[in-house]
Amino acid sequence: MHVLHVTHQYPPAIGGSERYIADLSEELAARGHQVDVFTSRSLDYHTWKSELGPYEHVNGVNVYRFRSMRRTWFVWRVLRWSLGHYWKTHSRWAEPFILFGGGPLCPGMFASLLSRLPRYDLVHLNCLVYSHVIYGYLAARWRNVPVVVTPHAHIGQEATYGVGFQLDVLRGSDHVVADTEGERDFMLRLGLDPWRVTTAGSGLLPELYPTRDALACRRRLALPENAFVVLFLGRQVEYKGLGTVLRACLALQKHYPHLVLLVVGPETDYSRQLFARHAGLPGVINLGAVSDDVRLDALNACDCLVLPSAGEAFGIVFLEAWIVGKPVIGPHTAAVATLIRNGQDGWLVPLNDPGAIVTALKRWMDSPALARQMGEAGRRRVLYRYTRARIADVVEGVYLQTLRARRRAQNGQRDSLCA
Amino acid sequence: MRVTIVAPAENERSARQCRLFTACGHTCLLYLQEQSPAQSSAGTALTPAAFLALDHVQGTALFLFHYVDKPYALLEAMCHLRRGLVALDLCGAATLEQAPVHYADLVLVADAAQKYGLREATGYVPERIRILPTGQDYEQALEEMLEQAMRGISPQLSEAETTMGVGLSILPDGELATTLLIRDPALDRAAILKRVCQGIQDRLAAGGYGPDVATLGPEALRPGLSGDEDADQIDTLLLRFQVALDELAARSRLHEPVFHSDVPVVGPLIVAVRRFWNWMSTKWYVRGWMAQQADFNAQVADVVSQLLQIQESNEQRIHELELRLAQLEDKEGTP
Numbered sequence: 001m002h003v004l005h006v007t008h009q010y011p012p013a014i015g016g017s018e019r020y021i022a023d024l025s026e027e028l029a030a031r032g033h034q035v036d037v038f039t040s041r042s043l044d045y046h047t048w049k050s051e052l053g054p055y056e057h058v059n060g061v062n063v064y065r066f067r068s069m070r071r072t073w074f075v076w077r078v079l080r081w082s083l084g085h086y087w088k089t090h091s092r093w094a095e096p097f098i099l100f101g102g103g104p105l106c107p108g109m110f111a112s113l114l115s116r117l118p119r120y121d122l123v124h125l126n127c128l129v130y131s132h133v134i135y136g137y138l139a140a141r142w143r144n145v146p147v148v149v150t151p152h153a154h155i156g157q158e159a160t161y162g163v164g165f166q167l168d169v170l171r172g173s174d175h176v177v178a179d180t181e182g183e184r185d186f187m188l189r190l191g192l193d194p195w196r197v198t199t200a201g202s203g204l205l206p207e208l209y210p211t212r213d214a215l216a217c218r219r220r221l222a223l224p225e226n227a228f229v230v231l232f233l234g235r236q237v238e239y240k241g242l243g244t245v246l247r248a249c250l251a252l253q254k255h256y257p258h259l260v261l262l263v264v265g266p267e268t269d270y271s272r273q274l275f276a277r278h279a280g281l282p283g284v285i286n287l288g289a290v291s292d293d294v295r296l297d298a299l300n301a302c303d304c305l306v307l308p309s310a311g312e313a314f315g316i317v318f319l320e321a322w323i324v325g326k327p328v329i330g331p332h333t334a335a336v337a338t339l340i341r342n343g344q345d346g347w348l349v350p351l352n353d354p355g356a357i358v359t360a361l362k363r364w365m366d367s368p369a370l371a372r373q374m375g376e377a378g379r380r381r382v383l384y385r386y387t388r389a390r391i392a393d394v395v396e397g398v399y400l401q402t403l404r405a406r407r408r409a410q411n412g413q414r415d416s417l418c419a
Numbered sequence: 420m421r422v423t424i425v426a427p428a429e430n431e432r433s434a435r436q437c438r439l440f441t442a443c444g445h446t447c448l449l450y451l452q453e454q455s456p457a458q459s460s461a462g463t464a465l466t467p468a469a470f471l472a473l474d475h476v477q478g479t480a481l482f483l484f485h486y487v488d489k490p491y492a493l494l495e496a497m498c499h500l501r502r503g504l505v506a507l508d509l510c511g512a513a514t515l516e517q518a519p520v521h522y523a524d525l526v527l528v529a530d531a532a533q534k535y536g537l538r539e540a541t542g543y544v545p546e547r548i549r550i551l552p553t554g555q556d557y558e559q560a561l562e563e564m565l566e567q568a569m570r571g572i573s574p575q576l577s578e579a580e581t582t583m584g585v586g587l588s589i590l591p592d593g594e595l596a597t598t599l600l601i602r603d604p605a606l607d608r609a610a611i612l613k614r615v616c617q618g619i620q621d622r623l624a625a626g627g628y629g630p631d632v633a634t635l636g637p638e639a640l641r642p643g644l645s646g647d648e649d650a651d652q653i654d655t656l657l658l659r660f661q662v663a664l665d666e667l668a669a670r671s672r673l674h675e676p677v678f679h680s681d682v683p684v685v686g687p688l689i690v691a692v693r694r695f696w697n698w699m700s701t702k703w704y705v706r707g708w709m710a711q712q713a714d715f716n717a718q719v720a721d722v723v724s725q726l727l728q729i730q731e732s733n734e735q736r737i738h739e740l741e742l743r744l745a746q747l748e749d750k751e752g753t754p
Contacts, residue, residue, distance in 0.1 A: 001501075111563075163754060181542070189612075190575065194544065194545075194546040195544065195547060196548055197544070198544050199542045199544075200542075201542075247665070247666055247669075248660065248662065251658070251662035251665050252658075254661075256659065267680055273676075273677060276667075277674070285706070297680065304455065354662050354663075354666065355658075355659030355662045355663060357657075357658075358658055358659060358662050359655050359658075359659065360504030362655065363427075384516075384540070385540070385541070385542065393519070393521050393522075394521045396521070396522070397498075397519075397520075397522040397523075398521075400498070400500065400501060400505075400522055401522075401524055403501045404500070404501060404502060404504065404524060405502060406502075406567060407501070407502050407503075407582075410503065411480075
């Protein structure tokens with residue numbers, strides 16, 4: 001198959017959707033498909049600043065990068081104004097402004113799409129919230145190439161799926177690949193044909209997550225050996241629930257002084273202010289942004305992962321904890337609630353509820369065997385259902401289903417069992 | 420129309436399907452992994468590549484692959500088919516781990532349990548999993564399912580097929596509610612509801628659902644002594660309350676947000692101007708209000724903290740009273 005993936009950013013840019021499309025592209029290329037990627041040259045979606053080169057061949061994938069218009073303060077103002085106006089009026093006049101403000105706007109990519117699309121069997125559009133999906137979709141329709149879209153819709157955030165042109169893309173695509181069962185159910189509620197919505201999610205390469213000796217990892221990270229280590233892994237922003245986790249751990253430390261909160265992930269202004277308020281607290285260790293090796297050490301050193309994030313489309317970090325046998329605590333949101341099986345491989349807690357986190361952590365501290373059992377259940381599930389190869393199976397199957405459906409539609413009524 | 424059936428070995432189902440399609444006037448060929456020498460011009464086993472190159476296969480509109488517990492070489496051809504409708508028959512399979520369901524347009528299963536297992540294990544689209552009846556309706560059902568799929572009609576599952584589990588409630592007036600959701604369409608919902616209703620009525624007639632005499636007596640009057648589970652629950656509630664109280668205390672002092680600018684070069688200047696303006700505008704006016712609010716917040720946190728202490732002392736007194744009651748009962752010899 002000759003497949004084109006169109007995405008807003010591609011690694012080395014950091015992010016869940018970037019990683020999803022890169023893993024998928026590389027896995028499909030390894031299976032003998034020809035995979036090309038069209039993307040922007042940006043590393044940061046806040047600015048869409050063009051920083052990377054125009055072409056790269058990465059692990060069998062051809063990555064073509066295009067210059068994009070910078071997202072200045074003026075563009076941000078336009079986006080905010082147009083979104084505000086759109087949610088009040090639902091006027092389609094606001095949509096071009098949202099398209100302009102969303103970005104990345106890459107005229108070169110649009111021109112290349114129009115000229116080169118007939119070479120491809122299929123186009124896969126990644127991440128519905130950005131504007132590349134719209135012109136990618138229009139080009140594919142004009143050149144009559146089948147379209148598959150992975151929206152990565154955050155169900156609580158309407159801006160990621162609910163603008164008129166985004167709904168048009170969802171309804172007009174040949175197939176939609178949802179991240180979770182919750183997202184799929186939501187797509188069906190939007191009126192999509194159930195046959196055209198498949199759940200895939202993200203997958204891991206198990207060999208990249210070897211199980212390490214927990215004590216050795218703790219020594220390397222200067223963690224107490226007999227502590228109960230709670231890991232927060234992710235960008236230290238407010239919506240990820242860092243403040244909630246911190247409050248829960250501080251409350252628990254009064255009764256369980258051996259509890260340690262380990263925070264790993266890039267720091268932000270929010271986290272600096274938060275930790276400044278609780279400066280000098282024992283039992284709270286913030287490592288900030290770390291290398292993959294230290295990240296793996298942190299995963300192996302901890303007793304559990306807590307990430308009550310309000311904005312996860314999937315939550316690949318839960319898979320990372322599971323694969324090293326650690327149980328997880330996640331938010332009771334539509335997407336994550338279908339990933340974590342409450343009471344089997346982790347606990348689901350309401351958003352902004354430190355008390356619920358306290359209750360869940362207390363259960364594990366009182367019964368470490370239960371924590372181990374839940375971590376093992378998660379590990380088994382990842383190895384069976386959430387490996388990179390398994391996810392590629394699903395998406396490859398979706399591509400074939402789409403091509404066959406397109407051909408059947410072209411044949412029209414010619415093939416009929418009852419003829 | 421050309422139909423191709425692929426199976427690891429000859430079985431009754433594949434033969435039945437072959438007869439059905441032939442009777443409908445289609446050209447149906449059955450490819451068996453075990454009989455490959457007869458199908459290959461070289462007299463060797465038929466490889467997936469050779470299978471895909473066959474004239475009949477290239478013109479096929481409907482593929483029906485059979486899977487029985489383990490993969491076989493010809494099954495791999497399924498992962499390369501870019502035309503026709505591809506159905507996977509799992510009716511004879513006991514284990515589904517290695518079944519390549521994601522490459523099929525339609526999966527046929529034997530019963531609801533197999534459908535549920537497949538859904539849980541693979542996350543495959545439920546609307547594409549169809550249950551084939553085993554009796555006389557088999558041919559008609561198979562034909563209808565495949566026809567729908569070929570025409571791109573998505574069969575809408577009933578509420579009973581899409582919801583999980585069974586829920587039942589009893590109305591206050593004694594009538595039974597009809598809230599019975601069953602995922603398995605093969606089950607007779609009305610019959611199950613009738614049996615459940617009958618069972619409940621029988622138990623009501625026999626005096627069931629009344630107060631349990633075993634729960635009456637001294638134990639019922641002593642909820643505080645009902646065991647470790649309740650004590651744990653109270654502990655957890657108190658702990659959660661403590662968390663909320665800590666949070667209230669932490670937030671009782673108001674903090675001015677620190678202004679920050681990412682703008683290069685002039686950023687520090689903007690910050691300085693903004694700080695000066697805030698100082699000018701708030702020092703004599705807003706800060707007074709803030710102090711009043713912060714005092715009030717601290718007072719509230721303090722009052723709630725005292726309430727918690729009173730609650731804890733009450734807990735202690737109740738515990739002591741329970742112990743004394745238990746001692747007195749032991750002396751009296753009551754159970």
